[in-house]
Amino acid sequence: ETLRWARAGDSLTLDPHAQNEGPTHTLAHQIYEPLIIRDMTGAFQAALATDWAPKEGDPNVWVFNLRQGVTYHDGADFTAEDVVFSINRAKTEDSDMKELLTSIVDVVAVDDYTVEIVTDGPNPILPSNLTNLFMMDKTWAEANNTVEVQDVEGGEMTFATTNTNGTGPYKLVSREPDVRTVLAANDAYWGVGEFPLEVSEIIYTPIQNAATRVAALLSGEVDFIQDVPVQDLGRVANTDGLVVKTAPQNRVIFFGLNMGSADIVNDDVEGANPLADVRVRQAMSMAINRDAIKQVVMRGQSQPAGMIAPPFVNGWTAEMDGSTQTDIDAAKALMADAGYADGFSIQLDCPNDRYINDEAICQATVGMLAQIGITVNLDAKPKAQHFPLITNDQTDFYMLGWGVPTYDSEYIFNFLVHTRGEERGSWNGTGYSNADVDAMIQSLASETDLDVRNATIQSIWDEVQAETMYIPIHHQVLNWGMTDAVGIDVSPEDDPKFKFFSMN
Amino acid sequence: MSDISTKPPSRMRSIWDSDLAYSFRRSPVALVSALVVLVLVLCAVFAAFLAPHDPFNPATLNLMNGFTPPNTNNAFTGDYFVLGTDDQGRDVLSTILYGMRISLFVGFAAVLLAMILGVFLGLLAGYAGGWTDTVIMRVADVQLTFPAILVAMLIFGIAKGITPPEYRDQMAIWVLVLAIGLSDWVQFARVVRGATLVEKNKEYVQAAKLIGRSPLAIMIKHILPNVLNPVLVIATISLALAIIAEATLSFLGVGAPPTKPSLGTLIRIGQEFMFSGEWWILFFPAATLLALALSINLLGDWLRDALNPRLR
Amino acid sequence: MNKIIDVSNLNRIFDVSKPWLNRVIERKEKAYLAAVSDVSFGIEENSVYALVGESGSGKSTIGKMIVGLLSPSSGSVEINGVDLMREMDKVKVDTVRSDIQMIFQDPYASLNPRWKVRNIIAEPVAARGGDTKGLAEKLLEQVGLSAGDADRFPHEFSGGQRQRICIARALASGPKIIVCDEPTSALDVSVQAQVLNLMSDLRDELGLTYLFISHDLTVVQHMADKIGVLYLGRLVEEAPRETLFANPKHPYTQMLFDAAPRMDSFGREIPPPQGEIPDAINPPSGCAFHPRCPMATEVCRREIPALRDISGARVACHLAE
Amino acid sequence: MLAYMIRRVFQSVIVLLVVGLVAFSMFRFVGDPVDNMLGQERTQADIERLREQLGLDENFVVQYWRFLEQAVQGNFGLSYRQGRPVADILVERLPATLELALVSGLIALIGGIALGIFTAIRKRGIAANLIMTGSLIGVSLPTFLIGIVLIYVFSVELGWLPSFGRGEVTDLGWWTTGFLTVSGLKALILPAITLGLYQMTLIMRLVRTEMLEVLRMDYIRFARARGIRQRSIHFRHALKNTLVPVITITGLQLGSIIAFAIITETVFQWPGVGLLFINAVQFVDIPVMAAYLMMISVMFVGINLIVDMLYFAIDPRLRVDRKGGH
Amino acid sequence: MTKTPVLSVRDLIVEIPTRRGVLRPVDRVSYDIHSGQILGVVGESGAGKSMTGNAVIGLLDRPARITSGEILLSGEPIHQLQGEPLRRLRGKRMGMIFQDPLTSLNPLLTVGEQLTETIQEHLGLSNADARNRAIAALEEVGIPAARQRIDSYPHEFSGGMRQRVVIALALCAEPELIIADEPTTALDVSVQAQIIALLKRLCRERGVAVMLVTHDMGVIAEAADRVAVMYAGRLAELGAVRDVVMSPSHPYTAGLMASTPLASIGQKRLRQIPGSMPRLGALPDGCAFHPRCERATDQCKTGGSPTIASGGGRAACIHPLPAAKSEVTQ
Numbered sequence A: 001e002t003l004r005w006a007r008a009g010d011s012l013t014l015d016p017h018a019q020n021e022g023p024t025h026t027l028a029h030q031i032y033e034p035l036i037i038r039d040m041t042g043a044f045q046a047a048l049a050t051d052w053a054p055k056e057g058d059p060n061v062w063v064f065n066l067r068q069g070v071t072y073h074d075g076a077d078f079t080a081e082d083v084v085f086s087i088n089r090a091k092t093e094d095s096d097m098k099e100l101l102t103s104i105v106d107v108v109a110v111d112d113y114t115v116e117i118v119t120d121g122p123n124p125i126l127p128s129n130l131t132n133l134f135m136m137d138k139t140w141a142e143a144n145n146t147v148e149v150q151d152v153e154g155g156e157m158t159f160a161t162t163n164t165n166g167t168g169p170y171k172l173v174s175r176e177p178d179v180r181t182v183l184a185a186n187d188a189y190w191g192v193g194e195f196p197l198e199v200s201e202i203i204y205t206p207i208q209n210a211a212t213r214v215a216a217l218l219s220g221e222v223d224f225i226q227d228v229p230v231q232d233l234g235r236v237a238n239t240d241g242l243v244v245k246t247a248p249q250n251r252v253i254f255f256g257l258n259m260g261s262a263d264i265v266n267d268d269v270e271g272a273n274p275l276a277d278v279r280v281r282q283a284m285s286m287a288i289n290r291d292a293i294k295q296v297v298m299r300g301q302s303q304p305a306g307m308i309a310p311p312f313v314n315g316w317t318a319e320m321d322g323s324t325q326t327d328i329d330a331a332k333a334l335m336a337d338a339g340y341a342d343g344f345s346i347q348l349d350c351p352n353d354r355y356i357n358d359e360a361i362c363q364a365t366v367g368m369l370a371q372i373g374i375t376v377n378l379d380a381k382p383k384a385q386h387f388p389l390i391t392n393d394q395t396d397f398y399m400l401g402w403g404v405p406t407y408d409s410e411y412i413f414n415f416l417v418h419t420r421g422e423e424r425g426s427w428n429g430t431g432y433s434n435a436d437v438d439a440m441i442q443s444l445a446s447e448t449d450l451d452v453r454n455a456t457i458q459s460i461w462d463e464v465q466a467e468t469m470y471i472p473i474h475h476q477v478l479n480w481g482m483t484d485a486v487g488i489d490v491s492p493e494d495d496p497k498f499k500f501f502s503m504n
Numbered sequence B: 001m002s003d004i005s006t007k008p009p010s011r012m013r014s015i016w017d018s019d020l021a022y023s024f025r026r027s028p029v030a031l032v033s034a035l036v037v038l039v040l041v042l043c044a045v046f047a048a049f050l051a052p053h054d055p056f057n058p059a060t061l062n063l064m065n066g067f068t069p070p071n072t073n074n075a076f077t078g079d080y081f082v083l084g085t086d087d088q089g090r091d092v093l094s095t096i097l098y099g100m101r102i103s104l105f106v107g108f109a110a111v112l113l114a115m116i117l118g119v120f121l122g123l124l125a126g127y128a129g130g131w132t133d134t135v136i137m138r139v140a141d142v143q144l145t146f147p148a149i150l151v152a153m154l155i156f157g158i159a160k161g162i163t164p165p166e167y168r169d170q171m172a173i174w175v176l177v178l179a180i181g182l183s184d185w186v187q188f189a190r191v192v193r194g195a196t197l198v199e200k201n202k203e204y205v206q207a208a209k210l211i212g213r214s215p216l217a218i219m220i221k222h223i224l225p226n227v228l229n230p231v232l233v234i235a236t237i238s239l240a241l242a243i244i245a246e247a248t249l250s251f252l253g254v255g256a257p258p259t260k261p262s263l264g265t266l267i268r269i270g271q272e273f274m275f276s277g278e279w280w281i282l283f284f285p286a287a288t289l290l291a292l293a294l295s296i297n298l299l300g301d302w303l304r305d306a307l308n309p310r311l312r
Numbered sequence C: 001m002n003k004i005i006d007v008s009n010l011n012r013i014f015d016v017s018k019p020w021l022n023r024v025i026e027r028k029e030k031a032y033l034a035a036v037s038d039v040s041f042g043i044e045e046n047s048v049y050a051l052v053g054e055s056g057s058g059k060s061t062i063g064k065m066i067v068g069l070l071s072p073s074s075g076s077v078e079i080n081g082v083d084l085m086r087e088m089d090k091v092k093v094d095t096v097r098s099d100i101q102m103i104f105q106d107p108y109a110s111l112n113p114r115w116k117v118r119n120i121i122a123e124p125v126a127a128r129g130g131d132t133k134g135l136a137e138k139l140l141e142q143v144g145l146s147a148g149d150a151d152r153f154p155h156e157f158s159g160g161q162r163q164r165i166c167i168a169r170a171l172a173s174g175p176k177i178i179v180c181d182e183p184t185s186a187l188d189v190s191v192q193a194q195v196l197n198l199m200s201d202l203r204d205e206l207g208l209t210y211l212f213i214s215h216d217l218t219v220v221q222h223m224a225d226k227i228g229v230l231y232l233g234r235l236v237e238e239a240p241r242e243t244l245f246a247n248p249k250h251p252y253t254q255m256l257f258d259a260a261p262r263m264d265s266f267g268r269e270i271p272p273p274q275g276e277i278p279d280a281i282n283p284p285s286g287c288a289f290h291p292r293c294p295m296a297t298e299v300c301r302r303e304i305p306a307l308r309d310i311s312g313a314r315v316a317c318h319l320a321e
Numbered sequence D: 001m002l003a004y005m006i007r008r009v010f011q012s013v014i015v016l017l018v019v020g021l022v023a024f025s026m027f028r029f030v031g032d033p034v035d036n037m038l039g040q041e042r043t044q045a046d047i048e049r050l051r052e053q054l055g056l057d058e059n060f061v062v063q064y065w066r067f068l069e070q071a072v073q074g075n076f077g078l079s080y081r082q083g084r085p086v087a088d089i090l091v092e093r094l095p096a097t098l099e100l101a102l103v104s105g106l107i108a109l110i111g112g113i114a115l116g117i118f119t120a121i122r123k124r125g126i127a128a129n130l131i132m133t134g135s136l137i138g139v140s141l142p143t144f145l146i147g148i149v150l151i152y153v154f155s156v157e158l159g160w161l162p163s164f165g166r167g168e169v170t171d172l173g174w175w176t177t178g179f180l181t182v183s184g185l186k187a188l189i190l191p192a193i194t195l196g197l198y199q200m201t202l203i204m205r206l207v208r209t210e211m212l213e214v215l216r217m218d219y220i221r222f223a224r225a226r227g228i229r230q231r232s233i234h235f236r237h238a239l240k241n242t243l244v245p246v247i248t249i250t251g252l253q254l255g256s257i258i259a260f261a262i263i264t265e266t267v268f269q270w271p272g273v274g275l276l277f278i279n280a281v282q283f284v285d286i287p288v289m290a291a292y293l294m295m296i297s298v299m300f301v302g303i304n305l306i307v308d309m310l311y312f313a314i315d316p317r318l319r320v321d322r323k324g325g326h
Numbered sequence E: 001m002t003k004t005p006v007l008s009v010r011d012l013i014v015e016i017p018t019r020r021g022v023l024r025p026v027d028r029v030s031y032d033i034h035s036g037q038i039l040g041v042v043g044e045s046g047a048g049k050s051m052t053g054n055a056v057i058g059l060l061d062r063p064a065r066i067t068s069g070e071i072l073l074s075g076e077p078i079h080q081l082q083g084e085p086l087r088r089l090r091g092k093r094m095g096m097i098f099q100d101p102l103t104s105l106n107p108l109l110t111v112g113e114q115l116t117e118t119i120q121e122h123l124g125l126s127n128a129d130a131r132n133r134a135i136a137a138l139e140e141v142g143i144p145a146a147r148q149r150i151d152s153y154p155h156e157f158s159g160g161m162r163q164r165v166v167i168a169l170a171l172c173a174e175p176e177l178i179i180a181d182e183p184t185t186a187l188d189v190s191v192q193a194q195i196i197a198l199l200k201r202l203c204r205e206r207g208v209a210v211m212l213v214t215h216d217m218g219v220i221a222e223a224a225d226r227v228a229v230m231y232a233g234r235l236a237e238l239g240a241v242r243d244v245v246m247s248p249s250h251p252y253t254a255g256l257m258a259s260t261p262l263a264s265i266g267q268k269r270l271r272q273i274p275g276s277m278p279r280l281g282a283l284p285d286g287c288a289f290h291p292r293c294e295r296a297t298d299q300c301k302t303g304g305s306p307t308i309a310s311g312g313g314r315a316a317c318i319h320p321l322p323a324a325k326s327e328v329t330q
Ligand SMILES: Nc1ncnc2c1ncn2[C@@H]1O[C@H](COP(=O)(O)OP(=O)(O)OP(=O)(O)O)[C@@H](O)[C@H]1O
Pocket: C014, C015, C016, C033, C034, C035, C053, C054, C055, C056, C057, C058, C059, C060, C061, C062, C215, C280
């Protein structure tokens, strides 16, 4: 059966290693496959690998046994060669996946269906880094001169940008970026019989304008949409033949604060950085009424957060996540303590097309911070303009959302807590830098003793929480709207894998 | 010498008696639309006194007031709002009043800018002729190549790039003015040029030349007052267009900031709640915009016919 | 008597060629229109000199060159012995400029509709920074309107009254010469009579000199002391009024006289003149009038006749005697 | 005529050069291209190399010239967003926009002219006055709102027409058309109305004004005095004369339809160049923005040329030599 | 004369309602025109000449309208006709010539198209016949090489030729009556003479009745058989041309004649009528001319002016001039 699927954005490229981004991976998952996937509940499931385990006697090596009899869409066989090729490809300069693979030093094809991955130290969580790492056919890549990963930032285009050859359940039939992508079931798929595979054709249309997207669902022009605007959930749910399904998402929304600089540009305080004072940061966090945001802005579709890790993640604790309370008076007192009784003004950079009601949350925050005297200038812009501000250290107060595909705190620390540097900390726009913490973070990669590792994680979190490095807002709740013919539950990754879908 | 034997009628009197005033008094459409415009403009100007709340002061907002329907008390806070509140808990009525102020300001300022620029260039092109004319009119052609919203988006993009972030909020309004104004001058220039070409061959201009008046004096003192009628008509219609253009730009995300929304921004926000039943967030701003733009357009329409004796 | 205006060998050529590109593509020469060719005449002080001729004959062009609104292509206009085009002395030019004023044909277009009559009349003085107090009122009375009219706008006046306002404006700077370009052709006869009378009166009172441009022979006959007849930019005949009307020597002048309707020619059945005025861009060779001239001979086709003095008149005709 | 056309073409080229300059300046000044193209881990050497590769070390004029050279060949480089040649993307998207523009243009033209004539000849009728006032509502609301309201009414509430996209399209070589399928045609209706409504109002009012002016001309009175039929007077004598001035403005209007398509396409998720442009703005995809600008100007200039030729076809006075001017 | 006049206007009143009251640009005007006759209508600008002509052919622009009186075309009343019947009369039985030949012709249609359209409309001829007829019409008005020039556009003709085309258009369906509203005002004297001669010839040969509106006394004297002098919407005097010009009865006519420069050759000053014609909205009571009239008495200020017979015509004056020879001499 045909499934017409719409969401706000489109995949950025078909090259499976060129971008590390949700919509891009979601599409790729239908066509390509990694060794391991997460099923619709988020649990590991064997894909191109049938089983995997650390090598006995060598904690630095993981052994993957590959599925046999898998063929690519062009008929070629899937072998260990391809795994070696794909992982190495994903580790190259232009790949956007390389940060997930920093620990890998070598990939060895032991035989046609066994692969060993050598890491620079014991890496207990390596499998979770591979769930979005897609396997490409080496022969096909070489024949089509697309061995190199597409350099997206460099404006490059390769054969793989517009052509695919995966092992996945669906084949690409046609694609116009931002317009329409058509996929058809792969009859030679290895999983026939194992998965429902009831969707035989997928027509994927990005619809940016939220009202239009909802209208398309309401008028029956599409069967399945992601990103239902929260205000329209009721309407969709109350429409005959339509259902809304929700689930907590693996994504937390928070504000980052430039606490590292001696002075900041976008404020009205001369010669000092008010954000450098932890009391100010605490005050700001206290001023934010997360319940009101949940209630009004999110229409109940969020889970107020006290830390910047989603509950799925190893290291998350209920106490930390429930640690925030709104207290304007206390916040004012803290401000006064810090010497900012009269407040100050600052600019808030906010995306307007990335997270659920991102701009509205920022706007509500403006009002809440105004109550403790902080005048916030809101600058909302498309994500493509927003994110570079963070990675280029050009913002002092920004909104960011973070999902943790590895389900482990290390992922968060690597990107958001570690001092900004070559290997790690690329999304840490706070200027926070603590050598001890950095050392602890680095130790996580090779710590095999899970208890020790978890203790380290906890102490890093303690530090992060104590510093109020980030101001958490909430965990997003995912909404999928669909016709009641579609049988599927929401996945926390927001990545529908259509082979799991049933249609009745 | 205190002169004048037969005193001509007083100024007020002669304005009242003029054909324009007469046709105005006789046209119900003109009267009603003028009244609407007047009321709305006054509301906007005195928004600070009329509005029950100050939606531009974030400190006074209570998010919990969000989505209060019109003429009800909020379920949590118990506050009352005549026209309800929007998603941020802002009083819709107050936000409309303040937003209209921004829309009108942008409209008026943009039209003024376009008018000054267009009238000046049009006069120059028409009067000087030759190369000056060719150059100005070619520039106008180029300008026309860039439709208004494109120009606006370009200017907006560039201005955003070059203004320091702390001024962006205030800049946004001026950038809108600049963007809309710059994309609108051409029609003024064209009309003024056309009229100037006609006027400059009239004998009163010859007479002024003969006296030895400078071209600038002739352009400004003699020709300008005689080409103002069509300018007035265009200005009126442009005003409505500018207000709409501002709304459109808001939709495209390059308008007034959401913390200081204009009518257009309000509509953009409101349309997100169209399916969800919070109709008032869209309806009231849209109705206000419609009333405003429609009245201005109707006035412009009437003015066009009233000032064109050949159409009566 | 001394000549207050001396026009000699005046030429004005308009470039009416098409733009360069068209000429290149269509292989056409540049096209010139000789609006005024080799015109010479003088006007004596306190006299009325009239130029007559059909439309396009160059009357207005000459008028404009004399007042300085147009510059001649060649030849010179001397006013009180000062050649405005060549004179370097600014002050001299300025005084001469204010000595000469102009009244236009269309009384409706001659007055800026947005200006009050007072400002219109005072402008020539105000522009030079002179004292304009009471000036407009005085002039208005002088031209037969009331002082109270100064506060009105032009649209409140009839054509004849407007023409009076134009005259008042022309008088404001105290000129010696007034160029009148068809001042009454837009007016009704009864009003025309008033305006013409006013002009005659002013001439006597103020000692004005008029260059009177018209296509109406009867008006010219009434007003002028000396008359020049123009055809296609050339002066074809010039004579004092009595001489001209008693004995027109140029065939064109004769044709004009015949064609003009008269009050006493009830049911007159004479053959109307032949042909129309030729295209000024490609005028006929020789005497421009020869294609329409009943007496034309070979020489007329070839040679442009020079102005010759013939019994008190100057005539440009090979055959006149 | 030939000379006139050559001159217009020449002027058009100048217009294009200027637009090109703007587009090029965007490349140069809105964001450093090197910044855009190199990731964070760039070295000074990388920068130098890229600068040289892009010719950024040359002087401005040389760079501009190079840009033009490329632009003339339709080469605007690769889209930052899609990593594909901009020209390919444009060609892919153009049919959607052109078909939409064509249909809305036709709606605007036919509706505008018909209503314009109607309101002009029934100047004092109730229907005409209603149309006149009603038409103002069309220009007193922002297009996007009209679009959304149409979607709400016709797609969501009534379920008659699709709310987004082009429906099924048929490939005809490199051109894709929605004209050949029912769903394609249905999908066109709402966007075309949204886009055409505004222009229709403008054209209608313009036609009315011009027609009223023309109807007062002497030759119309003279035609009446000769007993020519009303119909012939309106449609043969007046309309033709009305069209002369209407054509210029209409030409410009049709050009701006393509620009206004930005909004309509966003609302209806119409896969044309306008949507592409909006996406490009969001992604700061400067090659696409520049190419779009150039493309719009080429179209504009093209339309203007066509309009000029129409003049020649309609107005015999222009066919003979005119004095001076252009 | 016993024959029915081609045009007979009886007590025609045209009114324009305005915000400052109802204006009467044509006030109780009566006259006849017989076949082959030219009636000259003179008067100053705004006297109501064009309005009268337009009323006859039914081309009054709103809000002007005929409020009383009758217009008879060969005895049939036509002043109440509207729409289609009126349209069929126009061009077929009465034609009109406007002042400016340039603006009278549709610039976008060839002369031939405009002619054949008119001919086919009224005579129902085939295309070819209509075209031949059009060529004949052009030849008749003296356009050389008519066969070639018929496909030219109006702007390709000179001013005089254009006016000839206009006349051809007005005459092509052979109407009985022509209303010529200042047909020569925009033309040069030499061309004017040609056009007047043409009109006279057509009138004589075809027996058309012509109403020739002008403000040029000379043209009237030369072309017209009878003259109507209008002042402020009223007929001041009507009579044979020689009588009216040489021995006017109405002081206004006399003043008008005398103020032409021709009448005062040799005099330093022209005879002038003081003042100017009053605006329609501010007409004085009684005889409209009385404020400017030397002969006016109190009677003139109140009473209406009786119509008196004078010579072969009539005048509307209480104190008419003795029908003596006026001052107009050779
Ligand atoms: N600016 C100009 N450019 C080109 N040709 C001109 C210009 N001004 C006048 N002419 C031409 O010069 C000739 C003489 O014009 P001018 O106005 O002097 O005639 P005129 O005798 O005053 O005619 P009229 O009685 O119509 O006023 C005409 O053929 C006219 O077309």
